[in-house]
Amino acid sequence: MSKSQILNCILCVVGISSGQLLFRAGALRIKGNGFQAFIDAALQPYLWLAFGLYAATTLLWVHVLRTTALSFAYPWMALAFGLVPLMAFIIFDEPIGLNQIAGFVLIILGVTLSGVQ
Numbered sequence: 001m002s003k004s005q006i007l008n009c010i011l012c013v014v015g016i017s018s019g020q021l022l023f024r025a026g027a028l029r030i031k032g033n034g035f036q037a038f039i040d041a042a043l044q045p046y047l048w049l050a051f052g053l054y055a056a057t058t059l060l061w062v063h064v065l066r067t068t069a070l071s072f073a074y075p076w077m078a079l080a081f082g083l084v085p086l087m088a089f090i091i092f093d094e095p096i097g098l099n100q101i102a103g104f105v106l107i108i109l110g111v112t113l114s115g116v117q
Contacts, residue, residue, distance in 0.1 A: 001068060001072050001073075001115060005064070005067060005068045005072075005073070006076075008060060008063065008064045008067075008068075009064060009068070009073055009076035009077075010076070011057075011060060012057055012060055012061050012064060012076070012077065013076055013077060013079045013080050013083065014083075015053055015054075015056065015057030015060065016054070016057055016077070016080050017079075017080045017083040017084050017087065018053055019050045019053045019054045019057065020050075020080070020084045021084065021087055021088065021091060022046050022047070022049050022050035022053060023046075023047065023050045024088065024092060025046040025091075025092075026041070026044040026045075026046030026047035026049075026050060027041075027047075028092075029044055029046065030044060071114075072114070072115060075110065075111045075114040075115070076111055078107050078110065078111060079107060079108070079111060081103075081104070081107060082100075082103065082104030082107050082108070083104075085100050085104075086104065
């Protein structure tokens, strides 16, 4: 993979991960129940930012798929499974355990191994 392909894959991971964090931030701000919760969600700016970021990241991902073999690009997306809990720990003070940290390290090793040609 070229440096630009790697950068685009990393940008996709960061975009998807950031979108998840924006979804969480928006979800935490929804008040009410039933229809009122639906209205609150529809008016929640964090959710709209998440939707926009997901759309932009999807377009970048399509570009990645045009220029990079899926077998090399897709393993990069696994990094989001570690990045999101780590950032949720930092931003939302959510708990994170040693098992999750160990799993993230294994994911990094797996992505590294899958990128070796």
